[in-house]
Amino acid sequence: MCRNKYFAAFQVIRQWIHKMKIVIINYGAGNIQSIKFAVERLGYSAVLSDDANEIKTADRVIFPGVGEASSAMKKLRNTGLDLLIPKLQQPVLGICLGMQLMCNSSEEGDTHGLGIFDIEVVRFSNKVKVPQIGWNQISDLKTALFKDIPENEYIYMVHSYYAPLCAATIAESDYGLRYSAALGKDNFYGVQFHPEKSSAIGEAILRNFLENKAQ
Amino acid sequence: MLAKRIIPCLDIKNGRTVKGVNFVDLRDAGDPVALAQYYADSGADELVFLDISATEERRKTLAKLVYHVAEKVNIPFTVGGGISSIEDVDILLHNGADKVSINSSAIRNPNLIDDLVAKFGSQCIVVAIDAKIINDHWKVHLMGGKVATELDLFDWSKEAEERGAGEILFTSMDHDGTKDGFANEALARLSATLNIPIIASGGAGKVQDFIDTFKEGKADAALAASVFHFKEIAIADLKKILKQNGIAVRL
Numbered sequence: 001m002c003r004n005k006y007f008a009a010f011q012v013i014r015q016w017i018h019k020m021k022i023v024i025i026n027y028g029a030g031n032i033q034s035i036k037f038a039v040e041r042l043g044y045s046a047v048l049s050d051d052a053n054e055i056k057t058a059d060r061v062i063f064p065g066v067g068e069a070s071s072a073m074k075k076l077r078n079t080g081l082d083l084l085i086p087k088l089q090q091p092v093l094g095i096c097l098g099m100q101l102m103c104n105s106s107e108e109g110d111t112h113g114l115g116i117f118d119i120e121v122v123r124f125s126n127k128v129k130v131p132q133i134g135w136n137q138i139s140d141l142k143t144a145l146f147k148d149i150p151e152n153e154y155i156y157m158v159h160s161y162y163a164p165l166c167a168a169t170i171a172e173s174d175y176g177l178r179y180s181a182a183l184g185k186d187n188f189y190g191v192q193f194h195p196e197k198s199s200a201i202g203e204a205i206l207r208n209f210l211e212n213k214a215q
Numbered sequence: 216m217l218a219k220r221i222i223p224c225l226d227i228k229n230g231r232t233v234k235g236v237n238f239v240d241l242r243d244a245g246d247p248v249a250l251a252q253y254y255a256d257s258g259a260d261e262l263v264f265l266d267i268s269a270t271e272e273r274r275k276t277l278a279k280l281v282y283h284v285a286e287k288v289n290i291p292f293t294v295g296g297g298i299s300s301i302e303d304v305d306i307l308l309h310n311g312a313d314k315v316s317i318n319s320s321a322i323r324n325p326n327l328i329d330d331l332v333a334k335f336g337s338q339c340i341v342v343a344i345d346a347k348i349i350n351d352h353w354k355v356h357l358m359g360g361k362v363a364t365e366l367d368l369f370d371w372s373k374e375a376e377e378r379g380a381g382e383i384l385f386t387s388m389d390h391d392g393t394k395d396g397f398a399n400e401a402l403a404r405l406s407a408t409l410n411i412p413i414i415a416s417g418g419a420g421k422v423q424d425f426i427d428t429f430k431e432g433k434a435d436a437a438l439a440a441s442v443f444h445f446k447e448i449a450i451a452d453l454k455k456i457l458k459q460n461g462i463a464v465r466l
Binding site: 034154158174198 | 219282285286308311313337381409411436
């Protein structure tokens with residue numbers, strides 16, 4: 001019967017959802033509720049956790065963060081997450097401050113970072129308004145994270161510090177100068193923008209992270 | 216290139232949108248979540264919710280509303296109205312608000328700006344300022360414009376920036392409701408004096424007003440309510456015309 005067929009399809013989808021374990025690292029830094037909602041809008045569910053075992057056994061790990069770099073880094077050190085995150089083997093996505101903390105260091109609060117991306121995060125010069133707040137374009141898109149994403153689409157950014165262009169740059173943006181809108185290395189991705197707040201394009205990028213194999 | 220932002224503002228009372236919302240194609244225009252979704256789908260870049268309730272329950276009702284908006288809406292939004300403590304802000308951000316705006320409470324206690332910035336970061340603290348010209352000077356007003364202060368608009372906004380505010384939302388009380396354009400001269404002066412983004416508010420009536428506030432007023436974003444709520448201007452059409460006029464917008 002038709003209804004049974006739908007029910008069977010529903011079960012398959014349900015199982016797929018349950019198979020995929022997504023953990024959003026919860027270390028008391030910022031608006032993680034919005035990221036959880038964005039994941040749920042894509043039909044997945046996500047767990048908020050700071051537990052090492054939960055994080056280690058996830059299929060996908062999202063590393064969020066807003067606020068100030070040195071205090072966020074301190075929270076990571078207090079929980080031992082600073083040692084755990086660089087060793088993760090599954091795809092990891094750092095968002096905004098999360099991405100910045102994955103770099104060697106940040107000028108903000110003279111912060112020593114996780115050292116995943118070999119670059120120093122610096123402050124925008126006062127030639128532009130700081131913070132940059134609003135929708136900016138991303139271009140020179142690389143890796144599976146941006147699969148089927150057209151060049152020059154607008155995404156939402158809020159930040160005062162940025163990662164300069166480097167070997168790990170997988171997307172660029174322009175605010176007085178060209179800088180890294182996203183970084184990628186092995187299983188690690190970082191985006192300066194907020195995919196959870198970047199309308200349909202942000203959701204497509206988040207979906208790529210959840211569904212595509214890292215390259 | 217960073218785009219100029221178009222921001223519809225929704226007035227909220229006891230968890231519902233109030234006054235002047237005329238949406239025939241929405242089942243319930245009083246439902247802030249439905250209205251927010253409508254605007255997000257129509258090309259709004261951001262939303263502002265201004266809570267004007269005055270009940271004991273307001274904090275709880277507003278937190279619940281913020282949670283439901285964050286659940287459904289995939290663009291950033293700011294919440295303002297009656298926010299006066301770290302605890303107020305904490306509840307709103309935890310429920311999914313991206314930014315909060317403070318107004319009277321910051322004037323009464325300027326240290327609140329520093330405290331909020333230290334705890335949550337500049338990026339989510341908007342200082343809203345209502346001002347109008349009295350004897351040739353832009354004077355800041357309290358309580359949604361009801362009470363005049365001795366503060367000068369330019370001094371106060373500079374102080375807010377120095378204390379760490381991430382953005383200034385400037386409403387000209389002289390222009391608000393006139394539908395005759397934004398306070399572009401004051402806006403341009405703010406933009407020249409400050410190095411944080413400025414949101415223009417008060418006076419939107421026609422498409423040309425938006426062009427002018429971005430070109431002459433050097434505003435980074437423009438906020439309006441009734442022209443959008445009454446469908447006098449459709450956001451998609453507005454952005455198309457802005458683009459034709461050489462203004463960077465997200466289409």
